[in-house]
Amino acid sequence: MSSERSASAVTFEVLRNRLVAITEEMRIALQSVSGSPTVTEASDFFTGLFLPDGSVASMGFQVSFQAPVCSAVIRHIKGKPELKVADGDMFVGNDPFIGALHQNDVQMLGPIYAGDEIIAWAGVQAHQTDVGGMDFASWCPKAKDVYQEGFRIPCVKLVDRGAVREDVLEMILTASRLPDQLGLDIRAFIATINVARARIGELVGRYGPAVVSDVMRRMIASSEARMRARLRELPDGEFHASDFLEHDGHTNALYKIDVRLTKRDDKLTLDFSGSSKQAPGFINATRAGLRGGVAGGILPILAYDMQWNQGALSPVDIVAPDGLICTAQFPAPVGAATVEAIWVVCNATTLAINKLLATSDKYRHRVQGITDGCMATFNLGGVNQYGEPFGLHLMDPIAGGAGAYASKDGVDAGGPITSPVSSIADIERNEQVSPLFYLHRRLARDTAGAGRFRGGVSGEVALTLGGIERAYALVMTHGAEVPNTAGLGGGWPGATVRQTMGWGAIKNGRPKAKAKFEAFGPKPGLMTMTNRDLFAVSWQGGGGWGDPLDRDPAAVAKDVATGAVSPDAARKIYGVVLEANRIDANATDRLRQKLRQQRVGKFAKSPARFTKAAPFAALSDALFLARDARGTHVVTRAGYILATGHTRWRKGAVAATMTKVPAEHRIALHARLAMTAFYCPATGTLLAVDVHERGTKPPDDIVLDLASVDALVGARAAVKAAAE
C-alpha cells in the first residue's frame, strides 16, 4: 500500500476518471438488475460516491434533483451512534423528513472501509412504483397527513456485516402492493453498493486510503472552483422568478414558489421566503425536496461542463423559513412532492438562473426557456393481461417540449434537462408488458411556446386498455391551468396540459365516430377506467425566446409544413401570411406591423425618450444598457429609454394584462392567475411575458448592480485590448 498523503496532478486525473467510471458502473449495475421502468427507462434514480461527511463527490448521469439527498441520510446515520456502523453494513431509508424527496424514493447507503476507518459511502436511490399508503402508487390525493401516505423508514440496517436481515426485508416488502418489483430493486441496490465497495477497495489497495480520499475531496473542490469562476464572470444583482402549482388534492387552490436570487461575486443566495404556506395535501415538499429542486435548477444550467457534485452546489445558499410549501413541516403530506412542489422549485430556480445568464454576452446564447414544466401523472393498477397484479407509472409524460434557447428552437418532445439520459419506452414494450393499447403517440401541434425561437412542441398520447376489462387509473398534474414553461426575452410560455377522458369512446379497440370527452381539471385523481374508455393527454410545450413577430417567416412556414404550428397560429401569433404553404412576404410585413401597432395603440415618438448612445451591455436581445449624459439607461432596440439609473424597466414599457389567453396559445389560466405582456412603446416589440397572481403587478425581475456590469465590461475590454 502506498504511503502517499496526496495525489499529484497526474494521479488526481487518473483516479478522477476511475471514480467517474466506478459511478457509471454502479449505474449500469442498478439499471441492469432493477425491475422498475422508472429506473430502467426514465433514469429516476441516483448512484453516487460520498465523503464520510456526506458530501457527494461523484454522481452518475441521472436526475439532478437527487444530488443532495443521500448526503442527509449519511449525516443522519453519523448523528445516531446507536446504529453502530460496521464494515459490510447497508442502510435503507425513505423518510422525506430526513432526506428523501418523497416516500417512493427508497435509498440505500453503505460505508466503505479502509481498515477500521470509513473512507467513503456508496449511495443509491430509486423511485419505487408503490410503497403502500391509502392509494395505489402511494400518491394519495386525499391524504391529509403523512401517515396516510406510503410507509416511512427513517434509516434501518438492512444488511448487517454482509448478511441481509431477511426479517426486515420481509417487513418492508409486505408494506408494498408490488413486493416483487421492490424486492428486485433492493437486490439491485445491494449489487450496486457491492460494486462500489469492490472497486474502491481495489483503488485503496493500490494508492492508499489517503490518496483516494484526497482525490475525492479535490473532485469536489474542482467543481466548486469552476462554479465560482463562472459566477465571477456574471454581473451582480438581484433576480426574481416565481412559478405556480394548482390543486392540492382537496381543492383547486393556487400555490406559489417564489425565489429571489441574489448574485454577489462568486456566491448565489436563493430566498424562497415569498412562497406560499404549506398545503393541506400531498403536493408539499420538505426541506430535502427544496434542496433537490434547487440542485435540479443549478446543475444543468450552470454546471453543464463540470462534474456534478457537492462542489457545484457549495456556492449556493438557500434561505427559506419553515412551513412553506417547499419546507413543509411534519406531519404534512408530501407523497407527490417530486412532481409537484419540487418540480416547480426547479422551474423557478431555472428561470431565475437563466435571467442572470441572459445578462452575459458570453452565456446568452445558451439561455433557455423552461422545459417540461410538469410531469402529468398517469398511473394504472389492477390485474394485468397475464392475470398478475400490476402497477404502471407511465413515463411518456416526460416527453414535454424543451425550452427555446436564445440562439435556436427548443427540442420537440425534448424531455427533461434535469436528467441527461431519461428516455421513454417503446409503445410495443409498453403494450407487451402492460395492459395498454395506444391510439397515438405523437407531437402535439401548437403546444410550443411562441417566440423568435420557439419552444419544442410537446408529445401527446391517447390510449385505452388492452387485454383487460378494467383497471384503476390515477390522473393528476399541475400545469393544466398554470403555464409553467415560462418563456424569456419576450418569448411565450408553452401550452398547458390538456387531459381528457372519452368515456365509452372505444369499441373493439377503435375510436367511435361520435364520443363525448370529459375535460379533466388538474387532479381528477383515482378513477376506474375500462377498455371502452379513451384517455388522451398532451403535455406542456417548451417556453419560447424573443418576440414571435421577429421569427424568421421561413421557419414559421416550415413549422406549418411539418405540423408543429397551425396556419391559424402562424397568422395570429407569428403574423405570417401563407398562401398554399408559400410565404406572402408583403402581406406578412403588413400584418406584423399592424399587430405591433395594435399592441401599443400609437408608437411613442417623443425624442426625449430616446438615446443614440450605443449599448454597452444587454439584458436580453431586446433590452440593452446604454449610457449618455443623462445616465445609464435600459433601452430597447429602437433606443427607447425604459428606465434610467437602474434596471427596473417594466414601468417604462406598455403593459397589457390578460386573464384569458387567446385560444391559439392553448394556455388555460387558473382563476387566480393573470399574464402581462410588456411592449416597447416605440415599436411594439414584445419584451417580456410574465405569469403572475391576478390583481398584482409582476415584480421587476432583473435588478443589476450597474457598477459590477461596468467592472465586467471594463475587464472584457482590457482583455481584448491586451489581446490586440
Place this chain on the structure above:
Amino acid sequence: MGWGWLLTFFIGTDVGGTFTDLWVAAGDGETRVFKTPTSADVLGGVLDALKLASDAYGLSFDEFCAGIERFGHGTTVGLNALLTGNAAKTAILTTRGFGDTLEIGRLRRQTSDLNEVEYTDAYLRNRVPPLVSRDLVIEIDERIDANGKVIVPLNEKQARAALRRLKGRGVDAVAICTLWSTVNPVHEKRLRELVRAELPLAFVSASHEISPHVGEYARMSTTAANAALGPLAGRYLARLEETLRKAGMKVPVLMMTCAGGVLPTKVLSDRPAFALFSGPAAGVMGSQAIGAQIGLKNLLTTDIGGTSFDVGVVADGKAIMRSEIAVAGADIRVHSIDVDSIGAGGGSIATVQFGELRVGPRSAGANPGPACYGRGGTEPTATDADLVLGVLDPGNFLGGRMRLDIEAARRAIADLIAKPLGLGIAEAAWGIREVLDNRMADLLRRMTVERGYDPRDFALLANGGAGPSHAWVLSQELGLDGFIVPAAATAQSAFGTGNSDLGFTAEASAYARIRPGAAPADDQLARLSAALRHVSAEVRRNLERALTVTEGRIRIERLLAIRYRGQTHSLDVPLSSDNFDLAAFDAAVARFETDYETLFGRGAAFAKAGYELLAVRAVGTGALPPPALATKGDEIRLVKTRPVIFRDPKAPVDTAIYTTTFPRADATVEGPAIIEFPGQSVVVPPNARAVADRFGNLHVRVSS
C-alpha cells in the same frame, strides 16, 4: 518478371475513412499489407490498392485478379453515407398515429451522439436530425395488437393513394415499419406489394425482416437506415464485383457483416444494414483468427488510432456481441460484435484548466493534427508526448514519410502543460501518457470486469498505429504479463475480412411470460419451437446460397433471450436444438441464473420474479478453407540507441531501436527496445522480451 503468375492470393480489404487497407496472403507463404488513400467514390481506392499489390508481385491487374482465391471486403461507405446524410432519399410507411416515432426517438435520439463529457450539456442535444424527414413519413390506416390480432384492417386504397403522391418526389427507397409486425407481418407484406406496384424502382425494406425485434423505434431506425443504404450499397458492390469479375476474378466478393462473418454480396444486397459496422467487426474477427492460429481463446482486441480507442472482447473463442448501437442519431438494432470506443488516441489533446490535467476526448485529428505535425496545431497531444518521451523517432514516422517537429512538441507541452502544473517537460509528457493510458485501461476494465471476467485471463492484442506503443502500459495496468502485436496490426480489419468464415444470423421475437415457479404452457413451447425452426431454416438457406460445398461446413448455434419478469435487460443463453421442450426450458433457466450471478454477484438472482422469454436467434457459420500461412520473414535489425522514458521521467533509459517489416519466426529482442515497423512502433519495456511466432505475430512478455 517474377513468378507471381503462379501464385494464388487470399485477400482482405478494408475501406476506412482515411486509408484503404489491403492484406494479401500469397500462396508462397508471404503476407503483405498495402495502403492507399480512400477515394471519394470508395471503389477507386480499392482498385488502387489492388494495383499496388499486383505491381508488387510483378503481375498485371488481370493476372493478379485471376489468382484471387478469396476476396474479403469491409467498408464504412454505408456508415459514412448515413453520417453525412448522403444516403438515398427514403420514405417510411407506418401505422396511423405513430408517424413521429423517429422524431420523438424515445428521447434517446437527441442524446445518442453525445460523448461522456457532453451528456450533462442539454444545449448540445439534437444535433443530428432523424434519418428520414417527417414529411416523408406516411401514416397508413392499419393497426395490429400485441397478440397479432388485426384491430384496424389495412386501408389499401389510402396506402396506394399515399404512394402515388410520393411519385415525382425523388424517393429511391421505402422503409415499412408498422406496429407489431414482428408478431403478425401481414400488413407489412401487403404494403411491400403495394410499394412494388406503385414505385417499382424503389428499394424496399420491411421491418419484420430487417430487424425483427419488439420495440418500434429501433426497428424503424434500422429499417430506414437499411432502405436508405440499399440503392447506394447495391450500386457500389455491383460495380466492385463486376470490375473484378471482368478482370478475371472467379470468386465472389465476401462482405464483412456487423456480426463478424462474411457474406457474398448476393445474400447481403437486400440488407446492407447488416454490414454497417463492418470495419470494427473485422478488426475483432482478425484478432479472433490470430487467436485460433496460436491457440488463445480469450482476447482483448484493442485498436488505437488518431482519435479513438476501440476495444472488442473475445471470450472462449467467441466475440462478445451487442444487439443495439447508436449511430447517426439513431438506435440501430443489428446483431453486432460489441466494439466499445472512447475518444482517446494519438491526437487526443491535453489541456490544463483550473490546475487540472485533462487528456481527450477532444482530438486534433489529422488536421491540424498534433503540434509536431507542423500543420498549425499548437495544442499538445499524446503523439507530441510520445515524441518527447523518445517513443517516436522524428525522422522515422509512418516509415519516414513524415518528419515530426520535436521542438514544436516540446514547446506545446512546456507552455500549456508543464508550466501551469509546475512540472518538467518530460514529467508533463509522461503525465499526458499516464492519464490517457489509464482512461484506456478504464475502458478495458469496463469491457471485462463489468461482465464478470477477470482481465488476467485474457491476452491483449495491440492494433492500430498507436496500439503497440501503449500496450505495455495497458497490460501492466490490467495485471497481464504481456501483449501481442499481430503481424497485420496496422491493417487488422483488412486481415479480418480475409480470414473470416461465412456468418449469418437470423432472429425472431417470441414472447412468453412465465410466472414464478410455473412452467411454460404447451402453446408457449410450441410457439418458441416454431420460431427456432424458422430462424434455423433461414440461416441454413442463406448459408447454402453462399457456399459451393455445404457438406459438413455449416454450424448453427441457437440462443434464447431471457430476463427476469419486469426487467428491461436480457441475457442470451444457448439452446441445444430447435425443439424447445420443458427440459430445454429448465436448462435455459438454470444457465440464465448462473450467468446472471456471474454478472451481478452471488445472491443477485431472483427466481421469485418469474421470467420473460423474448426472442430466439440462430447464429450460423459456414467454414471456408483457411489462407496459406506466413512462413517467410525479415530480420529485426538494430539501428541505433536513443534515450526513452519508461515510467520515470527523471531517468531516461538507453533503448535499442530496431527496424523490421515482418519479423522472422523466433526472432527475439530484449527490452528495453523499440521495434519500428512501417506505421507503428512496438515498445518493449525494460525486463521484457519480444519473440516472433511463425505467423509474424510479436509476443512481448515481461520476464519474471
